[in-house]
Amino acid sequence: MYNFNYQRASSLDDAVAKLGAASDGTLLAGGQTLIPTLKQRLASHSDVIDLSGIGDLRGISADGGGVTVGALTRHAEVAASADVPAALAALADGIGDPQVRNCGTLGGSIANADPAADYPAAVLGLGATVNTNLRSIAADDFFTGLFETALNDGEIITSVTFPTPQKAGYAKFPNPASRYAMVGVFAAQMGDGVRVAVTGAGPCVFRVAEMESALAGNWSADAVAGISVSADGLNSDLHGSAEYRAHLVTVMAKRAVAAAG
Amino acid sequence: MPTVSMTVNGQAVSGEVEDRTLLVQFLRENLRLTGTHVGCDTSQCGACVVHVNGDSMKSCSMLALQAEGAEVTTIEGLASNGELNPMQQAFMDNHGLQCGFCTPGMVMSAMDLVAKNPNPDEATIRENLEGNLCRCTGYHNIVKAVQQAAKTMGG
Numbered sequence: 001m002y003n004f005n006y007q008r009a010s011s012l013d014d015a016v017a018k019l020g021a022a023s024d025g026t027l028l029a030g031g032q033t034l035i036p037t038l039k040q041r042l043a044s045h046s047d048v049i050d051l052s053g054i055g056d057l058r059g060i061s062a063d064g065g066g067v068t069v070g071a072l073t074r075h076a077e078v079a080a081s082a083d084v085p086a087a088l089a090a091l092a093d094g095i096g097d098p099q100v101r102n103c104g105t106l107g108g109s110i111a112n113a114d115p116a117a118d119y120p121a122a123v124l125g126l127g128a129t130v131n132t133n134l135r136s137i138a139a140d141d142f143f144t145g146l147f148e149t150a151l152n153d154g155e156i157i158t159s160v161t162f163p164t165p166q167k168a169g170y171a172k173f174p175n176p177a178s179r180y181a182m183v184g185v186f187a188a189q190m191g192d193g194v195r196v197a198v199t200g201a202g203p204c205v206f207r208v209a210e211m212e213s214a215l216a217g218n219w220s221a222d223a224v225a226g227i228s229v230s231a232d233g234l235n236s237d238l239h240g241s242a243e244y245r246a247h248l249v250t251v252m253a254k255r256a257v258a259a260a261g
Numbered sequence: 262m263p264t265v266s267m268t269v270n271g272q273a274v275s276g277e278v279e280d281r282t283l284l285v286q287f288l289r290e291n292l293r294l295t296g297t298h299v300g301c302d303t304s305q306c307g308a309c310v311v312h313v314n315g316d317s318m319k320s321c322s323m324l325a326l327q328a329e330g331a332e333v334t335t336i337e338g339l340a341s342n343g344e345l346n347p348m349q350q351a352f353m354d355n356h357g358l359q360c361g362f363c364t365p366g367m368v369m370s371a372m373d374l375v376a377k378n379p380n381p382d383e384a385t386i387r388e389n390l391e392g393n394l395c396r397c398t399g400y401h402n403i404v405k406a407v408q409q410a411a412k413t414m415g416g
Binding site: 028 | 263279280281283302303304305307310316317318319321322323324326327329370373374389391392393
């Protein structure tokens, strides 16, 4: 690991100021991607600014239309929460391993936007709103590409607001070594329609409109059984080809709908 | 170099570290608590698991400075007055180790599991040890050890 200047932010404003003053600063939340990446020298930064001291970024609060999860809330806390949708708790309970879940955070995960991370599927699948120190961003506008989001320089996620689904389920085919999603599908019946979000398969989480309209008419695994996505542009690596992942999308979609009940 | 202070196995400790020093390096190299192992360089093996403020975490995936003010428990903090902790005893009774390299992390992860779920079934134990790799035992006797310890510890 190349050395850096470690700084602890006392508030959001302090974090923004420290980030702005650094020549090449980065933010540290749970660190479960950042620290291993720094260790492997896949990244180096002049400054690492630790957000963990900002207490009001952590916690879960339910209100009428949904639930707001603070950006520094750990996966284990979401997994154990009775206030979040059951499918979201189950998704959080399947991230990594228990030690990762005891450190990793919602905000850190979606800011990183790993193509095989679980949380982006729930954020997009539930049509959540990502709240930052500057604005609120709809999930449909948040994930923009491979490790790319709509976040601007100096913009920090503060929380995510998830609307309450009528039904929701998540199914993933975990890579047996890393537990990352080879493919994960989040299917949700919301008040204003059905949403199906796919992670792991492509460079960025995406929705499948054909499955959404099929499920709107008939909420059952059978409704998506005959719908497949094109392998064009999907991820292909030593773990599986694009065609294999395209096939898994249909299988995981069926399982997600079945899990939702 | 910055100074970091924390409580390790009930004792207040502090030391000079680099900003990039990992918690596991601070434990092993500054404090000479070498029971916490480093089995990989990729955060996958779990040999370095310790408890930080009561939760199991990988001390290789955390900076020492992140643990400023924290309560840390390592494998050295489990036995008292020369008596093995029930989890350690159960690993011994059930031949839950062969080479022993992964054992400190296994024991610390299992302690966290049993603290949060006093009566885990076999599937739960296997799922909760997902972050700990063992190249010797095939895990079977490790699972038996955790089951015995959970009973002994009052589950």
